[in-house]
Amino acid sequence: MSSTQRGLRTLLGENAVKRIRTSKVLLVGAGGIGCELIKELVVAGFGEIHLVDLDTIDLSNLNRQFLFSQQHIKKPKALVARDVAKEFNPNVNIVAYQDNIMDAKFSVKWFESFDLVFNALDNAQARQHVNKMCVATNTPLFDCGTAGFLGQCQVIIPGKTECYDCREHPAPKSFAVCTIRSTPSLPIHSIVWAKSFLFSLLFGPPAAESQFDETETDDNREELEKLRKEQNELGDLRENLTSPDFMNKLVHKIFMEDIKRLLSMDAMWENRRAPVPLEVPEYSSKDGQTLASQDQRVWTTAESLSVLADSVERLVSRLEAEKEISFDKDDEDTLDFVAAASNLRSSIFGLGLKSKFAVKEIAGNIIPAIATTNAIVSGLGVIEAMKYLAGLDADLRSVNIWRSADRVFTSEKPAAPNPECLVSGVARTTMTAPADFTINQLIEDILKLKLGYSEVSILSDRLLADPDYDDNLEKTLQELSLHDKFVTVIDDDDERVNLEIYITEGPVNIEQVEIPLRPNQSEADSELLDPADSIPPISSKRTAQDAGLPGTTSSAPGQTFVDLTEQDDAIDLT
Amino acid sequence: MNKYDRQIRLWSEAGQGSLKSARHLVLGVTAATTEFVKNMVLAGIGHVTIVDGNSVTEADRSASFFMHHDVDGSNRAQVIAQYIQSLNDEAEVVGAAENPNHYIQTPELLASYDIIITTRLADDILMQLWKNVCKTSVLIQIDSYGCVGQVRSFFLWHTIVDSHPESRVELYLHNLWSEIESYSDSIDLEALENHDHEHIAFVVLLIKALQEWKRRHHNGPPSTLPEKKEFKAIIKAFERTYDQENVSEAVRNAWRVSVPKVPEGLSKLFEIQEGCNLREFGLQLTFFSLVRALKQFVAKYDRLPLSGDLPDMKSDTAGYNRIVEIYRTKAKQDAEQFARVYLNLCQLEGLEPASQSEIEHFCKNCRHIRALRGVPPNEDKRLNLRVHEDSEFKSIFSAICGANEYLYRNHLTTWYGDQSAAEALRDYSAHYADQVGLVYDSSAEELHSVSAFLGGIAAQEATKFTLHQYTPFMHTLVYDAIKQATHVFLNGEIFN
Numbered sequence A: 001m002s003s004t005q006r007g008l009r010t011l012l013g014e015n016a017v018k019r020i021r022t023s024k025v026l027l028v029g030a031g032g033i034g035c036e037l038i039k040e041l042v043v044a045g046f047g048e049i050h051l052v053d054l055d056t057i058d059l060s061n062l063n064r065q066f067l068f069s070q071q072h073i074k075k076p077k078a079l080v081a082r083d084v085a086k087e088f089n090p091n092v093n094i095v096a097y098q099d100n101i102m103d104a105k106f107s108v109k110w111f112e113s114f115d116l117v118f119n120a121l122d123n124a125q126a127r128q129h130v131n132k133m134c135v136a137t138n139t140p141l142f143d144c145g146t147a148g149f150l151g152q153c154q155v156i157i158p159g160k161t162e163c164y165d166c167r168e169h170p171a172p173k174s175f176a177v178c179t180i181r182s183t184p185s186l187p188i189h190s191i192v193w194a195k196s197f198l199f200s201l202l203f204g205p206p207a208a209e210s211q212f213d214e215t216e217t218d219d220n221r222e223e224l225e226k227l228r229k230e231q232n233e234l235g236d237l238r239e240n241l242t243s244p245d246f247m248n249k250l251v252h253k254i255f256m257e258d259i260k261r262l263l264s265m266d267a268m269w270e271n272r273r274a275p276v277p278l279e280v281p282e283y284s285s286k287d288g289q290t291l292a293s294q295d296q297r298v299w300t301t302a303e304s305l306s307v308l309a310d311s312v313e314r315l316v317s318r319l320e321a322e323k324e325i326s327f328d329k330d331d332e333d334t335l336d337f338v339a340a341a342s343n344l345r346s347s348i349f350g351l352g353l354k355s356k357f358a359v360k361e362i363a364g365n366i367i368p369a370i371a372t373t374n375a376i377v378s379g380l381g382v383i384e385a386m387k388y389l390a391g392l393d394a395d396l397r398s399v400n401i402w403r404s405a406d407r408v409f410t411s412e413k414p415a416a417p418n419p420e421c422l423v424s425g426v427a428r429t430t431m432t433a434p435a436d437f438t439i440n441q442l443i444e445d446i447l448k449l450k451l452g453y454s455e456v457s458i459l460s461d462r463l464l465a466d467p468d469y470d471d472n473l474e475k476t477l478q479e480l481s482l483h484d485k486f487v488t489v490i491d492d493d494d495e496r497v498n499l500e501i502y503i504t505e506g507p508v509n510i511e512q513v514e515i516p517l518r519p520n521q522s523e524a525d526s527e528l529l530d531p532a533d534s535i536p537p538i539s540s541k542r543t544a545q546d547a548g549l550p551g552t553t554s555s556a557p558g559q560t561f562v563d564l565t566e567q568d569d570a571i572d573l574t
Numbered sequence B: 001m002n003k004y005d006r007q008i009r010l011w012s013e014a015g016q017g018s019l020k021s022a023r024h025l026v027l028g029v030t031a032a033t034t035e036f037v038k039n040m041v042l043a044g045i046g047h048v049t050i051v052d053g054n055s056v057t058e059a060d061r062s063a064s065f066f067m068h069h070d071v072d073g074s075n076r077a078q079v080i081a082q083y084i085q086s087l088n089d090e091a092e093v094v095g096a097a098e099n100p101n102h103y104i105q106t107p108e109l110l111a112s113y114d115i116i117i118t119t120r121l122a123d124d125i126l127m128q129l130w131k132n133v134c135k136t137s138v139l140i141q142i143d144s145y146g147c148v149g150q151v152r153s154f155f156l157w158h159t160i161v162d163s164h165p166e167s168r169v170e171l172y173l174h175n176l177w178s179e180i181e182s183y184s185d186s187i188d189l190e191a192l193e194n195h196d197h198e199h200i201a202f203v204v205l206l207i208k209a210l211q212e213w214k215r216r217h218h219n220g221p222p223s224t225l226p227e228k229k230e231f232k233a234i235i236k237a238f239e240r241t242y243d244q245e246n247v248s249e250a251v252r253n254a255w256r257v258s259v260p261k262v263p264e265g266l267s268k269l270f271e272i273q274e275g276c277n278l279r280e281f282g283l284q285l286t287f288f289s290l291v292r293a294l295k296q297f298v299a300k301y302d303r304l305p306l307s308g309d310l311p312d313m314k315s316d317t318a319g320y321n322r323i324v325e326i327y328r329t330k331a332k333q334d335a336e337q338f339a340r341v342y343l344n345l346c347q348l349e350g351l352e353p354a355s356q357s358e359i360e361h362f363c364k365n366c367r368h369i370r371a372l373r374g375v376p377p378n379e380d381k382r383l384n385l386r387v388h389e390d391s392e393f394k395s396i397f398s399a400i401c402g403a404n405e406y407l408y409r410n411h412l413t414t415w416y417g418d419q420s421a422a423e424a425l426r427d428y429s430a431h432y433a434d435q436v437g438l439v440y441d442s443s444a445e446e447l448h449s450v451s452a453f454l455g456g457i458a459a460q461e462a463t464k465f466t467l468h469q470y471t472p473f474m475h476t477l478v479y480d481a482i483k484q485a486t487h488v489f490l491n492g493e494i495f496n
Ligand SMILES: [Zn+2]
Pocket: A162, A163, A164, A165, A166, A167, A417, A418, A421, A422, A423, A424, A425
């Protein structure tokens, strides 16, 4: 910051300028918004900036992430951002970490050391994690995000405003297995089929278990039987990847025989447009590579077959060196396979055809991103942070960018926390306990004896114990790696709100905590006067999943989720 | 893959090509114009010249990332050009150590730029510049003062071929052609088994309902509410089974038979170019000659060219594929016929025709093209002060214009504690003086984040102007960071 900034002083006051200069800021994500925020925080005069990002730099970042250039591709974002920012401006003081923000080393204690946090992330899981840490440590969070021309910046002041999880966010798209395997009705269904089913069965890691919900009903018995057969045949084909007529067999099976098999299930097509088995035209793998480079144009059937044949040859030749290949949108061989196979399937089912360029966007879950929207959102975010430090609490605004004829964005006063929220609507405390402290001790000595619970369930990123599940009772905190983590205590009598306990290592001790009653519970009490008469609320038990806890898979901040993860009977596009 | 992949997904490779061939001129370095240049260079603009005669000052340092003690005393434009050039070697960034006034008064220096960016120019100078460039360029002024600022854009005409409509689906049922009509006639609804009846595409049901409608009425498609009700009843009468899905689809799409042959805005554009010498449209010559050709096409075929896009519909596969084929074939024929009409026109008028792909692109989007007619800076100001507009933002607007005037007249960049500035601002704002304090308190310094916001907005507008895609706002956007609110003073005319 310049030694003067007379304008800033007059506008925000001397005190605010001082607070800005002495603030310690955490910035999560060094992508498009992150680069902009670094610049803005430095110029605004923020004293110390800590920057966390696990991701490395990719060519497609360069249209907006101004701290990176060609020479930095594949290098860590956080470290390059720190170094380049310093080249542009010697006043930069950044501590950079190439790490996952959800790593346990970024503990509650660590989060507590910051005055402000900025989220510049593009995945919900990491955003939820930072949100939870900020709420737990009472640290203001400015959550920024963009997608193409749209964007938003949410101001989160724990205890005073809504948090990220106070409102529901749209669930990721998911498709029933039957839609993908038997009855696709949109081009995306063909793409998911080509990527998550066909490609992974032929080239991917062997499936650990059946992808199907094995519970049969009278309705789906026939379909499941056929799908199982189809899958086994594909397994057989995989054994013969190197045989000279593999491609012919593959095409014959997946685009003709399997389709005929589907057609034989008359009932399935009574109310749907029936598929038409492929009539295979002349094609040659020789043209494949040339055609594959024409990625803006929709291929004909023969062209798709040429690309498919060529990509199969390329993939098979790689299998000598690589045991298995996973789909990656930036791996041309895998993308060509998925683009060609999905279009062939779409033409069989009479669905719209897509160029390889468009298939990549869908299969790779690519979100368009431009520098201008990032600049706009980052500007708004830092302005709100400065207003917060200037004590202008009543003027704080959350902003949504959506262009209409007479405004660029809409802004609103942040709402009060949602009492039902599983992040802001819970009680929190900390405790210390030694490594050999068991779950049973936690339940009996702490929760029942000290806190007066009768029946409880305990969760971390999974279920640890409940009245019917005692496998972990004798396991220790160390065995379950629960130090520096939250556990959630659910009152099985359904009277109190959930309690989040943050456990660190030390002699047994728990901070005093008041655990309020559930909102509906306290209402019932006041109405009925005699608590003994109150009817237990019908609210169902909350699970780890709806407690908004991070799942077991770790993820990198600043990284777009590209996987189609398959769970039970649904395929999620996250 | 290329490094513009994430934006090509928004505006296509053709759009990226337009950016690549665009040339911008930036008159005056502030944090806001610096941010503007940074955004355009990252996006892949072809060329940008930055002009400023001053050296880096203390005030610059407090608001611009690229200016710090190490570059003290260097020319602002050259410092910025050097740093920003390093962000993208495919763009050409030139820094000229000259007074912007020199450019403003030398029309030859201004001629080759598509967009000219100004900052803190007094209104009469802006008007002088406008007179020199309005035939060849769009003018955008960005002003950032402390917590407030504005972005204003000036142009004679701006035209948009791809406005990114939600859908290009158009069934053209008001004017059927023989293939679709004879396909529909080949289906005898009454003779069909229930199962087949349920799988007739709704397009066919609409055509048959329209035939029945024409037997009953002789005055065009249903337009009044009772007429529309009657038409829906005709469709509903096809129903054989309860809640028959294709019949419901037809009812939901019944409005499509009443879609005007030519949308209102397009009719106005037809009128505007009528009888004009097309060359009067200057930069928009190609667009308006395509519009004239489109009008001739409509005169000849009594409808706009088909886009060929169809909605999804419940149907058996053979029927669906047949309809898709009929529409695609017709769209292709229409595109060819349109190109013929257009090329004829070009020959007749002695015009250089647009490329094949431009013609196709226009034809595909013809129902959704747009044109904006802007107003010059002096007009802009007069209209902006209309009494009914939001008075708080009007006051900020007036104070900013006053500040521009004061700085420009006195050759200043800031006014720390200068009372005459306060008086000048108040004089200028006359009845709208409530917000003068906000501008005065900034001492004409910029807050970087406010400038980043304004530079982002201005670059997004410049991108839209360059792409001829999406619709820029008309005309002046005023921003208040403390209230976190914007107001757009609309001005000019929009045809869409
Ligand atoms: Zn919450």
